[in-house]
Amino acid sequence: xxxxxxxxxxxxxxxxxxxxxxxxxxxxxxxxxxxxxxxxxxxxxxxxxxxxxxxxxxxxxxxxxxxxxxxxxxxxxxxxxxxxxxxxxxxxxxxxxxxxxxxxxxxxxxxxxxxxxxxxxxxxxxxxxxxxxxxxxxxxxxxxxxxxxxxxxxxxxxxxxxxxxxxxxxxxxxxxxxxxxxxxxxxxxxxxxxxxxxxxxxxxxxxxxxxxxxxxxxxxxxxxxxxxxxxxxxxxxxxxxxxxxxxxxxxxxxxxxxxxxxxxxxxxxxxxxxxxxxxxxxxxxxxxxxxxxxxxxxxxxxxxxxxxxxxxxxxxxxxxxxxxxxxxxxxxxxx
Amino acid sequence: xxxxxxxxxxxxxxxxxxxxxxxxxxxxxxxxxxxxxxxxxxxxxxxxxxxxxxxxxxxxxxxxxxxxxxxxxxxxxxxxxxxxxxxxxxxxxxxxxxxxxxxxxxxxxxxxxxxxxxxxxxxxxxxxxxxxxxxxxxxxxxxxxxxxxxxxxxxxxxxxxxxxxxxxxxxxxxxxxxxxxxxxxxxxxxxxxxxxxxxxxxxxxxxxxxxxxxxxxxxxxxxxxxxxxxxxxxxxxxxxxxxxxxxxxxxxxxxxxxxxxxxxxxxxxxxxxxxxxxxxxxxxxxxxxxxxxxxxx
Numbered sequence: 231x232x233x234x235x236x237x238x239x240x241x242x243x244x245x246x247x248x249x250x251x252x253x254x255x256x257x258x259x260x261x262x263x264x265x266x267x268x269x270x271x272x273x274x275x276x277x278x279x280x281x282x283x284x285x286x287x288x289x290x291x292x293x294x295x296x297x298x299x300x301x302x303x304x305x306x307x308x309x310x311x312x313x314x315x316x317x318x319x320x321x322x323x324x325x326x327x328x329x330x331x332x333x334x335x336x337x338x339x340x341x342x343x344x345x346x347x348x349x350x351x352x353x354x355x356x357x358x359x360x361x362x363x364x365x366x367x368x369x370x371x372x373x374x375x376x377x378x379x380x381x382x383x384x385x386x387x388x389x390x391x392x393x394x395x396x397x398x399x400x401x402x403x404x405x406x407x408x409x410x411x412x413x414x415x416x417x418x419x420x421x422x423x424x425x426x427x428x429x430x431x432x433x434x435x436x437x438x439x440x441x442x443x444x445x446x447x448x449x450x451x452x453x454x455x456x457x458x459x460x461x462x463x464x465x466x467x468x469x470x471x472x473x474x475x476x477x478x479x480x481x482x483x484x485x486x487x488x489x490x491x492x493x494x495x496x497x498x499x500x501x502x503x504x505x506x507x508x509x510x511x512x513x514x515x516x517x518x519x520x521x522x523x524x525x526x527x528x529x530x531x532x533x534x535x536x537x538x539x540x541x542x543x544x545x546x547x548x549x550x551x552x553x554x555x556x557x558x559x560x561x562x563x564x565x
Numbered sequence: 566x567x568x569x570x571x572x573x574x575x576x577x578x579x580x581x582x583x584x585x586x587x588x589x590x591x592x593x594x595x596x597x598x599x600x601x602x603x604x605x606x607x608x609x610x611x612x613x614x615x616x617x618x619x620x621x622x623x624x625x626x627x628x629x630x631x632x633x634x635x636x637x638x639x640x641x642x643x644x645x646x647x648x649x650x651x652x653x654x655x656x657x658x659x660x661x662x663x664x665x666x667x668x669x670x671x672x673x674x675x676x677x678x679x680x681x682x683x684x685x686x687x688x689x690x691x692x693x694x695x696x697x698x699x700x701x702x703x704x705x706x707x708x709x710x711x712x713x714x715x716x717x718x719x720x721x722x723x724x725x726x727x728x729x730x731x732x733x734x735x736x737x738x739x740x741x742x743x744x745x746x747x748x749x750x751x752x753x754x755x756x757x758x759x760x761x762x763x764x765x766x767x768x769x770x771x772x773x774x775x776x777x778x779x780x781x782x783x784x785x786x787x788x789x790x791x792x793x794x795x796x797x798x799x800x801x802x803x804x805x806x807x808x809x810x811x812x813x814x815x816x817x818x819x820x821x822x823x824x825x826x827x828x829x830x831x832x833x834x835x836x837x838x839x840x841x842x843x844x845x846x847x848x849x850x851x852x853x854x855x856x857x858x859x860x861x862x
Contacts, residue, residue, distance in 0.1 A: 338766040401651030404708075408669040409649075542810050562621070 254483070277302035279345040282312045284438045285327030293327060295352035301345065314531065316342075319365035321360060323349065323552040325356075332357035338364060340524075362394045366530055369442050373527035376496070377431055377497035380462050381457070382492060382518050384427050386485050389468035397564055399474075406562035416557060420465050427461050428454075447532030456538065456545075458529065459536075460521035463545040466552035467517065473556040476564030572597040572716060572747050573618060578627035580613050580771075587613040589771035590627070595716075595764075600738075602762035602779075604755070610771040611751040612649060615632065615720050618749065621648050627752050631716070642671060645714030647705050649721045650723040663707050664717055669683040670712035683707040683737060700729025706737065717741065719750045723757060736761055757850035765848070769856050779848060787846035792819040792827060794839050803834045811853055818850060 278300040284291045287305065290296060296303040306312040306323065316324045316334050321342040324334040331353055335342045337360050337562035349356060349489045405415060435453075438444070446453065471484045495502060495509065496518040502510060513519045527533035571594030580588040588610045592763040592787060595601040603611045616622040618629050620636040631640040653662050663676050663685075680686050681705045688696065702722060709717060719738065723731040733753075738761055740749055752758055758765055759779050775782055798816045804810065808827060811818040821827040824843070831838060 238768075293568060396654075400648065401652050401654060403621065404646075404648060404651045404653075407619055407644070407646040408639075408666065409671075410669050496840055 236436040249447055250479075260281050263446045265348075269394065279322045279341060279348075280304055281345065282306040282315055282321040282324045283314060283327060284309055284324070288350055289327040294348055296325075298348055298352070301348065313361065317361055317363035319363065320528075321382060325349070327454050330356065330357065332359055334359040334361050336361050336363055337379050338362050366443075370444055370530065372499070373438060373442065373444060375496075377434060378460065378496075378521045378525055379498045379523070380434065381427055381431055381461055382432065382489065384531070385423060385461055386468040386471070386489060387424075387463035389465050389479075390472040390485050393419065393469065393472035394475065394478060397476055398478075400563075402440055410478055412557055412560045412562070414552070416469055416560065419469065420462065420553075423465050424458065424461050426526075427465075428457060429458055444529075446529045447546050448534070449527035452535060452538070453525065456521065456524050456542065457546045459549065460517065460524075463517040463521075463549040465558060470552045470554040470559070473560045476561075492516045493521070497522055498542070517548050570597070571595050572632060573749070574630045574633075575614075575618065576628045576630070576715050578614065578617060579625045580610075580617060581625040586598060586729060586771050587623070588617070591766075591768075591771070592627075592772050593766055593773065593776060595749060599763040600742050600750060602758040602765040604752040604753065604852070605768035606759050606852075607766040608828050611768055612720055613749050613771075614768070615718055615733045615749060619644065630807065635794070635818045640714065641643060641715075643715040644681070645709035645712060645717045647702075647709040647717075649724065651705055652706075652849075653704075655694065657693055658690050659685055659693055659696070659704055659707075660702060660847075661754075662693050663711055666708045667711045668857055673712040674710065678709075679707045679711050682710060682740075697730070698718050698726050699733060699837070702726060702730070703737065706734075710741070714746065715824050716747045719748060721751055723752070723754060731757075755852075758848055765824050767848075767852060767855065771850075774799065774852070774855050782851055783848070785827060786851055788819050789822045789845070790824055791844055791846050792816075792824075792831075793834065793842040793844065794819070798825070798837050798840060800834070800836060803831065803836050806830050806834055811850065812857075813853055818853070820846065820850075820854075856858050 262291055264282075280301050281296065281301055282305075282375070283296065283303050284306050292304065295301070303325075306315070306321075306324065309326075312321070313334065314322045315321045316336050319336055319339045319342070322345045325380050326332050326334075327347060333346075337343075337357065346358075350502060353493040354383065363515075393402075398403075402415075413477055439446075467488065469484075471488070472481055475481050491512075492500075495513040496516050498518075504544075511544045526537040527538055573595040575591060575593050578588050579586070591610075591614065591747050603614060605611050612804065613622065618759060620629070620640060629636055631644075634640075640860060652664065657665065659678065660676060663679055667673055667676055669677075674682075680689055683706055684699075685703055685707055688700060689705075692843045693701075696704060706719075706722070709719075714784075717816065722738070723734050738748065738750075742761065748761070750758070750761060765779055765782070766773045767782075768774070777785075794817050796813070796816050808830065809820045810858060811820065829839070833839075
């Protein structure tokens, strides 16, 4: 028995070691995740209090209160956006440095209570503007990200692997022998996956919203539009990956290469607002980031069409770019 | 050169891969309503040739014309294809698989009619993954027939089937042939080619080494009968006899029109005759004669 076991063990090890892409991903993926997380969340200890500042950078740098230990200042360019953040406790204090110093503090926020004491100690003359409002629960903040992440996995793997399987099995070659064009085939795949993902996402939305007692602050119709365009963008990305290759290892590796950074950097689990600026720029490239940002804006902030239009345009443009590239590089058969 | 009345014409076809020339400048025509066989061993270039003719593989040089036009949308609509290996979409029944392909053509037969033609009515509700080899090939043939094609390509359709399933399939193809369809068949089963084909082209090393009606080719190359003896029972001294010998891997074949005289010569040379077989020549013998190689080597 041991001889047979060893023979199979040895053959399987050879197979694994000679499958270079899989071996490479097995080694590089955990390393990449650890290094990325170190970059994003490394550095000195994080401040305890976040103060939004309305006013010039000069005034901000000159204010001694904003140099207190454990206080981080964040420039805010729009008073309405600042008030929204303080109401939802995503900042602890909003300070206006234009003219006579005044500040807004959320009387429902424990951190607001403490940081206000620090401000008064540094500038007793600052005028107080109290607001109230509960913080967004983490589960509600998480909800749009989870839905979007599920859409991403379904779109990328659901389309990418299916097309690859069709190509490897020869089914695509058989379809190629019919009047079906590549455009028709790809469009059918897109529509099939889109209808499926919309149904699943709608079902998940209803179920999770019922469980966590969530009500969207914005329009459901707008969410649907966002889901359609976001799904299209990621389905098109999946088709681009699967358009040409005939190897599970290569396609699997590429899909992992896309999904892992998106999952970590697109703000599914936690905000990356305090990570380095370049990380935020990279994150903004991902369709998932655009989808999650817009979904959170609609679901949590009640944002309208105008506010999420840039996200929608970005997703629509990437859809067209990915589809065009996918159609151009599409192969019916394994070369 | 291809026949000017041909429905399909192949002109100076070449397919070059980095290390091998799979098809090396072949030309022929397929007359409408006939069954044309491409014969040859594995690696002869049959499948490459037929895939270029089907329009799914681009040639390095040369051209295939359908009804005097380059292969285009009309050809796609009017061609039916059964590949050597094809997987179908999972989780579909036989009927759903046929209906899927019926939906890809403007014109064609009703799904029920195709199922009946291929004796698949009783299997219509079965998952296509749960069919036997012969049933699977009948389903693939049904899919190839779904557009009521003018030209039907069958690439080694009975490879891997048991003898009974193979014979059933031949009957099916014969019934399609009776409907005046043009059939292009590749095979390495000589019996299949002899039974079904009106004309054959024998390929070896990417070239056509003989072409014509099977019976005409046989009568051109062989006398009336073949005597077959196991090689190990054929003494070296008998090779000096004035006989036309053909060496196969495990046997020696003697082509003759004087059976009595040949038998007497063998007896005189003390060749043991207890395992002697006497049979008419077939296409396999023709291939051996032309190339010195066996077809299924």
